[in-house]
Amino acid sequence: MASTVGQTITCKAAIAWEAGAPLSIEDIEVAPPKAGEVRIKIHHTGVCHTDAYTLSGKDPEGAFPVVLGHEGAGIVESIGEGVTSVKVGDYVVALYTPECRECKFCKSGKTNLCGKIRATQGKGVMPDGTSRFKARGKDLLHFMGTSTFSQYTVVADISVVAVTPKIPTDRSCLLGCGITTGYGAAVVTAKVEEGSNVAVFGVGCVGLSVVQGAVKNKAGMIIAVDVNDGKEAWARKFGATHFVNPTKLSGKTIQEHLIEMTDGGCDYTFDCTGNVGVMRAALEACHKGWGESIVIGVAAAGQEIATRPFQLVTGRVWKGCAFGGIKGRTQLPGLVDDYLNGELKVDEFITHRQSLDGINTAFDQMKEGDCVRCVVDMQ
Ligand SMILES: NC(=O)C1=CN([C@@H]2O[C@H](COP(=O)(O)OP(=O)(O)OC[C@H]3O[C@@H](n4cnc5c(N)ncnc54)[C@H](OP(=O)(O)O)[C@@H]3O)[C@@H](O)[C@H]2O)C=CC1
Ligand SMILES: N[C@@H](CCC(=O)N[C@@H](CSC=O)C(=O)NCC(=O)O)C(=O)O
Ligand SMILES: [Zn+2]
Numbered sequence: 001m002a003s004t005v006g007q008t009i010t011c012k013a014a015i016a017w018e019a020g021a022p023l024s025i026e027d028i029e030v031a032p033p034k035a036g037e038v039r040i041k042i043h044h045t046g047v048c049h050t051d052a053y054t055l056s057g058k059d060p061e062g063a064f065p066v067v068l069g070h071e072g073a074g075i076v077e078s079i080g081e082g083v084t085s086v087k088v089g090d091y092v093v094a095l096y097t098p099e100c101r102e103c104k105f106c107k108s109g110k111t112n113l114c115g116k117i118r119a120t121q122g123k124g125v126m127p128d129g130t131s132r133f134k135a136r137g138k139d140l141l142h143f144m145g146t147s148t149f150s151q152y153t154v155v156a157d158i159s160v161v162a163v164t165p166k167i168p169t170d171r172s173c174l175l176g177c178g179i180t181t182g183y184g185a186a187v188v189t190a191k192v193e194e195g196s197n198v199a200v201f202g203v204g205c206v207g208l209s210v211v212q213g214a215v216k217n218k219a220g221m222i223i224a225v226d227v228n229d230g231k232e233a234w235a236r237k238f239g240a241t242h243f244v245n246p247t248k249l250s251g252k253t254i255q256e257h258l259i260e261m262t263d264g265g266c267d268y269t270f271d272c273t274g275n276v277g278v279m280r281a282a283l284e285a286c287h288k289g290w291g292e293s294i295v296i297g298v299a300a301a302g303q304e305i306a307t308r309p310f311q312l313v314t315g316r317v318w319k320g321c322a323f324g325g326i327k328g329r330t331q332l333p334g335l336v337d338d339y340l341n342g343e344l345k346v347d348e349f350i351t352h353r354q355s356l357d358g359i360n361t362a363f364d365q366m367k368e369g370d371c372v373r374c375v376v377d378m379q
């Protein structure tokens with residue numbers, strides 16, 4: 001086959017032309033990578049609620065037309081000038097939380113957020129301010145620095161990590177967001193201690209991954225909270241010790257119930273729903289003096305969180321994290337090793353599969369209660 005290096009590639013992508021409309025599968029032109037950039041042949045991508053959230057028009061940063069997708073894995077097709085961190089043929093996972101190792105954030109040792117390209121990433125363009133995508137003669141925007149709903153994508157070299165080809169791309173793609181986010185929130189951000197009591201609100205891909213992290217750190221009670229009774233079996237399969245459906249409590253709130261169950265409140269709670277009312281309940285279910293509540297869910301534009309300041313005065317801590325607090329280039333290969341050693345569940349999250357042509361069905365399935373993750377075969 002003729003080399004594509006340095007050439008514009010025409011391939012298929014799922015394009016979001018406008019908010020609220022189905023994605024359109026059509027030809028897209030993908031320009032070669034410029035200096036410091038990497039072009040990836042995407043093999044598989046997961047579909048995350050954040051893709052649906054931006055497509056819905058509720059994301060204050062959402063702009064159209066755009067190529068969505070941020071949970072993707074594939075092979076490096078070509079690299080731009082000066083790229084040394086990956087090479088052609090490497091198996092890679094795209095990173096919506098980049099890691100430059102040079103900026104104030106990366107050097108702080110306090111966060112996994114990286115400031116180097118955040119401004120251009122939020123505007124939907126590459127670090128030089130331009131797009132590598134064109135369709136119907138128009139430039140398309142990039143999304144979260146990754147745009148994995150295209151058969152080929154271009155990312156900054158700090159937005160990609162090479163992983164061993166021993167992990168199939170239909171599994172490694174899920175480490176690009178959902179699994180890493182929940183697992184990292186428990187293990188890296190909260191640093192759940194042995195014997196501590198944990199409540200996880202929302203038992204989707206992210207919540208199940210929090211449960212998995214809490215099990216890894218030998219938590220005591222791991223209480224899964226979900227409005228969907230069908231999630232109890234899932235939660236227990238991943239190691240939850242208790243399940244509560246808050247809609248079935250009579251005469252008391254979920255926070256009161258959890259405080260009773262844990263003799264004073266949870267050591268750690270996690271919001272994995274994106275519902276600001278749930279975030280409040282999660283904070284107020286924490287133990288006085290030290291309980292920490294981690295916000296993971298993404299809430300719609302205009303939504304705000306509230307509680308009595310007294311809840312914080314009396315020692316409860318409210319914090320949040322993106323990508324679980326995991327530094328992708330440094331820590332993702334270790335998660336891959338954990339998977340290969342049988343210490344990290346990944347296969348178990350895949351409940352649905354689609355081809356690129358079926359990606360709109362993947363969005364529909366994601367909103368049904370029995371879908372944990374749908375993996376899309378991009379080729
Ligand atoms: N901070 C970050 O870096 C990231 C954040 N996210 C965000 O995390 C959130 C979770 O993602 P994901 O796991 O994929 O989502 P899912 O929709 O799969 O899981 C959410 C679960 O919460 C349940 N739920 C809804 N309302 C309530 C409620 N009031 N109380 C308890 N449970 C409730 C849902 O039930 P039902 O089945 O009935 O809908 C569902 O089971 C999303 O907001 C997503 O955007 C995702 C990845 C990264
Ligand atoms: N753009 C939105 C916020 C969306 C958001 O919070 N994204 C998370 C990842 S969610 C993944 O599925 C994130 O990484 N946030 C940190 C960041 O720097 O974007 C808005 O403007 O509200
Ligand atoms: Zn995501």
Ligand SMILES: [Zn+2]
Binds near residue numbers: 098102115
């Ligand atoms: Zn950085």
